[in-house]
Amino acid sequence: MYLPRLFESCKICEGILPQTMAGAASGDWVSLKGYDGILIIVHIAQGNAATTALTVDKATDVAGTGQSAGITMNHWWKCEDAPQISDAFTKGTAAASITTSATGTGSSICAIDIKADELGAYDCVQLEAGASNAANILSAIYILYNSRYHQAAPISAIVD
Numbered sequence: 001m002y003l004p005r006l007f008e009s010c011k012i013c014e015g016i017l018p019q020t021m022a023g024a025a026s027g028d029w030v031s032l033k034g035y036d037g038i039l040i041i042v043h044i045a046q047g048n049a050a051t052t053a054l055t056v057d058k059a060t061d062v063a064g065t066g067q068s069a070g071i072t073m074n075h076w077w078k079c080e081d082a083p084q085i086s087d088a089f090t091k092g093t094a095a096a097s098i099t100t101s102a103t104g105t106g107s108s109i110c111a112i113d114i115k116a117d118e119l120g121a122y123d124c125v126q127l128e129a130g131a132s133n134a135a136n137i138l139s140a141i142y143i144l145y146n147s148r149y150h151q152a153a154p155i156s157a158i159v160d
Contacts, residue, residue, distance in 0.1 A: 011143070021136040026129075038142055043107065043139050044132075055127075070097065
């Protein structure tokens, strides 16, 4: 039985480039047409005791057409304040928004898992991060998984 290598069945895309959070940040749109789901990994280096709100929007194409804001995130986890010391993630309850820690020290990692079949008639998603503080730095990576078409170079997620 052939088991594909991880990179043959996943696509890794930049969600939000590392940036200070003096203002809100919108991630790139990606299409799940060729994938079973997406894991969004958000990393926040906190230099200030200000929270950051995270939401995920859905649309019918990678241009954001027919956007529906704030989908319910049914499966997500947080590792807050010192993931370099402890790798313990806490599973959150279903919500339309995730709020990060307000301790102002260390860093936080959030992992949001969305299955393509949870999107209904939509097939594209985008991470949104609310304004926080210029001393806080946020970045996000999208990992689209279980490619429906296993191949050496997974199909693009940034085009329809």
